[in-house]
Amino acid sequence: MQPFTKFFKEKIRIAPTISAKGEIGEIRNGLVSSYPQTRKDAIKTTIKQMTLGKDMSKLFPDIVKNIATNDIEQKKLVYLYVLNYADIYPELCILIVNTFVTDSRDPNPLIRSMAIKTMSMIKTQTIVDYIEEPLRRTLQDNDPYVRKSAVFCVAKLFKINKDICLKIGVIDDLISMVSNETNSNVLADLIISLLEIIRFDSTENSIVTKKIDIAKLIKDNLKKFLRFLPDCNEWTRVTLLDIISRHNAKDKPEAKMIIKATALYLSNNNATIIMNTIKIILNNLKISGQENNETLLKKIRSSVLSLLNYSPEIQYVILKNVNIIVTKYPNLLLKDYNVFLIHDIEPTYIKLEKIKILPKLIDKNDSKQTKIIINELMEYCRDFELDIALNSIKSLIEVVIKSGNTKYQKNIENYLISMLMPQDIYRDECLIGICNLIRYFRAATDSFELSEDLINFIIQDLDEPEIQLIDPLAKSNYLWLLSEYYHTFQNTTIENGFNIEEKLKGFLNNFNEEEDVTQFNLLITSIKLYFQLANKSLIHNVVNKCLTDSISVDLKDISIIYDRILKHSENLNDFRLINELVSNTKLPQINTSINQLNEELVNILIKELGSITSIYYLNPNKIREAKQNTNLEDIKHLKSENMDDGDDLLIDLDDNDNSHSNDSISNTNNNTNININNNANKANFNNDIDLLAL
C-alpha cells in the first residue's frame, strides 16, 4: 500500500479546494499549500474577489511568494495582482523587483514583455530605480512584441517619473528608433507614445516639446508610413492612417501621392479604416487639385453610403459626420436621399439623425425628389415617438423653405393646421414652423396673405394661448403674429370677433411665469400696437410689469425708456416716432429654419472626422482633455479621500457656451432666430437712447 499512497499524494489532488466565497484565512492557507494546484486555485480565487471589488491586499506577501513559477498562466495572475496592490506595499516590492529583472531576460518573449510592462505600471520608487537597464535592453530586443511593449513603457514611465525618463535617455532612444524601425506595429506605437508624452507635458518650452518635433518626424518619415500601410495589421493601419492624417501636404504632388497611396483602403471592411481614409482624402482634396475628380468623389460617396450598413453605433457616427461633410461638399450625396429614409426597426437615435440630414439633401431642381422627401417627412410627423415627430416637423419646414415652392408651403401649412395643431403635443412646434414659413415666403413672394385656416385656428382654437402654448418660442411667435397681422385678425368675419387685448392681458397675468423671450415679445407687441389698442392702461401695465418683475437687465433697461417716454410725452408725438420705428422693424429674412454648422467649425471638424468632437460638433481645440492623475501626490491624495472622485470626473468638457447635447445645440440655435429679432429691436432701442440723449 505504501507506494500507492505516495502515488495518490503526488498525482491526485487531495488538498482541500478553495471555496468561491473567498475568505481571507482560507485563501492564505491555500497560498502556502504544498500542492501547486491548490496554490493556483487560491490565486485564482483571490483575483476573482479582487475583480469583484473586494480588498484582497492583505494577501500581498503570500501571493508574491508565488511569482517564481514556470506556469505562465499563474505568473500572469500574480502579475495582475501585484499591479493592483503594489502601491499599497511599496516596501514589499523589493521582494519582487529581482523577479521582474530576471523575467525581463527570460527566453520567452511573452514573459519578457509582461515583466517590463508590469514594471512600468508600478509607481513605487523601488521599481523605478531598477527600471533603466531592463527598459533600455528591451527597447533593443529582437522580438517586435517585446519592443512594442517597451515603447509603451517609456510613455508610462514618463508619466510616473519625468526626470528619470529624461535622465536615462529613453526618449532619445525612441526618436532614433523611428527612422530605423522595420516593424510596422512598433513604428505606429512609437509615434503614439511620443504623441502621448507630448500631450502629457504640453507646457511651452518644456524640454520634451523642444526635443520631440512630431510634425517633422511625420514629415520625414511620411513615405515610410505610406510604404508600411499595405502589409500591416488592420489596427496598426488605423493608427498609421491617423498619423498620416495629421500631416498637411506641402504641395500638389505630395497630396496626390498621399491620396493615391491611401484611396484603396476605402475598400477595407474595417469601418475605422474607411473613416480615416475618407478623412485623409477630403483633407488633401483641395491641395491636390482633384476637387472635381468624379471618380474620386464617387468612391468617397459610395464609401460613406456603405458605412451606413454597419452596426447602428457606427451608423450614428457616420450620420453625424455626414452632416459635416455635406455642409462642406453639398453636392456629394444629393442623389442618395433615399438612403436617409427611415426604417421602422432602426433605433431612435438613427432615425433622428436621418431626419435632420434629409433637408440638407434637397435639390431645388429635382421636384420629384423634393416631393418624395416631403411625403416621407409628413409620414414621420405622426410617429408615436414624440422626438421623431417634432424633429420631422422642423425638417419638413426646412425642406419647404429650401424648395422655395409656395405650393408646398400651402399644403404643408394646411396639413399641420388640420392634422397636428389640434393636438397639444405638436402645437408649439407647428406654430413655430408656420411662422418660419410665413417669414420666409412673405419676403420671397410679392403678395402674401395669411391663410384662412391659420386665422381661424388662432382665433377659435387658441383661447388661452399663454397656457395652451408652452414653448417660449411658440409664445413669442404667437405674439409676433398678433402684432404683425393685427388688422387681419381684427377684421375677421368670424362670430364674436377677436379681442387681442384679452390675449395680451392673459400673458400679462401670467407674466412672472414667462421666460425672458416671451416677456420681451409681449413688450414689443404692446408698444407696436399702442395706437391700435383702445385700452392704453394695459400697455402701461405691461411696461410697468417689465420694469418691476422682469429679471432680465436688458428688458428692464428698455422698459425704463418706454416708461419715461409714455409718462413724459404730452401729446405722444415723440412716442409716435418711436412707435413707427419699432413697427417698421421687420424681422430679418430667414433662409433656413434649422441649425447650421458654421464654416469655421466645419473646416476644423472635417479634420477630426470620427472623433468624439465630431459627434458633438465641438471645437476640439477648445476642449480640455482630462489630466491624467499619474502624479504620485495626486494618487495618495485621492486614496485618502477614498473614492470621492465623482467631482473630479465631472470636469466640464468645454468652457464656451456650446452645449453638450445636440438638442440643446439646436435649441440655442433656434434661440438665435429670436435673438436676431431681439438684437434688431435692441439696435433700434439704442437709437432711441441716442434720441433721448439729444
Added chain:
Amino acid sequence: MINAVMIFTPRGELLVFKVFKSSVKRTISDIFRVQVINNDNIRSPILTLGSTTFHFIRTTAGSKLWLVAVTRSNADSGAIWEYLYKLNSLMEVYGLTHEDILKDEFIVCHELLDITLGMNGLPMDTELSSVIGKMTLKPAQVLTSSADRSDILASSVTTLGHNSTPISMPKFLSRNSNRSVTQEFESQFSPSNIPWRSRDIKYKKNEMIVNVIEKINVLVGKDDNILRAYVDGTIDITAHLSGMPMCQIGMNDLSTIQGGENAHWTNEDRASNRDAMPDVSGDRVILEGSKFHQCVALDKYNKDNVIWFIPPDGQFELMKYHVSNNLNLPFRITPQVTLTSHGTALSYAIKLKSLFPRKLSAENVVLRIPVPPGTLDCKINASDGKCKFIPEENCMVWSFHRFNGSTENHLNAQTVPTQSIASQSIKQWTRPPMSLDFKVLMFSNTGLIVRYLKVQEKNMHYNTIKWIKYISAAGSYEVRY
C-alpha cells in the same frame, strides 16, 4: 485611447473592470450604472459627462450584457465601436455570452482584453485566428476538423437570426484549377509579412466553405412604389487549408469581369456542378462599395479588379457588398387596408406572392401586420399558412413554415374594435409598416454568382474541397399602407 473597459450584466452588476490607463477609477462604474443602465431615457449610444466619455453596446447573443469603453480624451469614436463589436464577436467565439459563464471564466475575458487592447488602450489585434493563437486556451467552439462543419453552418445560419437545422451543401468546383498564380502576386505578398496567418498550419483534408449571405432591405411606400431597395451581402469563408495558400475568387460582378479577369476566365473554369449555382438569371451584377477583409490584396483589386487573398485560418468575412440595382425581389406584398363603413374597424386584404423559381422554397416566412390599438380580436381568413392575432403586440402574425416559389396567398381580415373606440383615433393611427421575414436558400437577390475559387499552395500541391451556399434573408422588409 480606451482608458478602461467595463462589462455589466443587464441589471447593472459589474462583471469585468479593466483599466488600461490609470486615470480611471472603479467608481466610474457607478456613474455609468446610474446614468445609463438605470436610465430608461437614454437616447444615444454615447454619453459624455465632463471629460469622460462612455461608448457602449449591448451584446447580441446570450444575456444582453453591456460592453462599455471609457475614454477621457478626444478619441476616435468609430474605432472604439468597431473594437467593441469585434470584442463582442470574440467573446461569442469563447462562449462568454452569459453572465454566469463570464463570472466563472473572467480570466479568459481579461486575457482577451489584454491581447486585443494594447497597454495604451489602442486596439491591437482582433483577428479571430491570430487572437486564438495568442490565447492560452482554445475556444471549444472553434473548429479544427472538418467533422464539425455542421457546427459552423449552424453558427453562420443562426447569425442570421433564424434557427434551423444545417442543410447539406452542394459541392462545387471539385476540380482544382492548375493555372499558376502570377508571379507579381507572390512577390508583393511574401508570406513573411502576413500578420493574420501563422506559417505552420496543416490539415489532412483541405477544405473551403463559402457562404454567400444576402440580406434584402425594402421599403415600399403607400402608393406601392418602392422607395428604397438594397441588398447587404457578405461572403463568409471558413478555410481549413494547409500552408500558405493563395486564393482567388471570381464572381459575375461587372467590375471584376471588366478588369484583367477576362483573359483568365475561360469555359473550363466554370463550375461544372449545376447545383452549386443559385437559381437566378443573374447576368452581371454591379457591386457598390465592396469592402474587403484585410487579407485581400487591395492594390491588386484596385488595379486589375481581381480578388486575391491568403485566408486567415478558420472563419472570416471575406467581403461585404452592397447592391441597389436590378434586384430580384423574392416577394411581393399587395396590401389593401380600408376603413369599414362604421369607421371604427379596419379591413385588410393582403396578397403575398413569391417571385422566386418554383423549385425553391422559402423558410420561416412571417408577415407581421399591425392593427390599431384597442383591437379586441380579428376575423381572419387566410388561404394558407397560419395567421394569429397577438393582442399584446397589437398585430397579426401570418406565418408559413414553407412557402413555395411562384405561388400566391391571400389573407382577408377584419378587426373587431372595443366599443369605446372613436373613429377619429382610427383615422389618426400612425399605421406602422407591415414587415416581412423570410429565408430562401440557394437564391441570390442580386444574381451574384461565385464563378470560381482557386486555391494554390506553392509548396504543397493538394486538392481542396470547396463548398458553397447561398442564403437570401430579409433584413428589413417594410411595406406601408
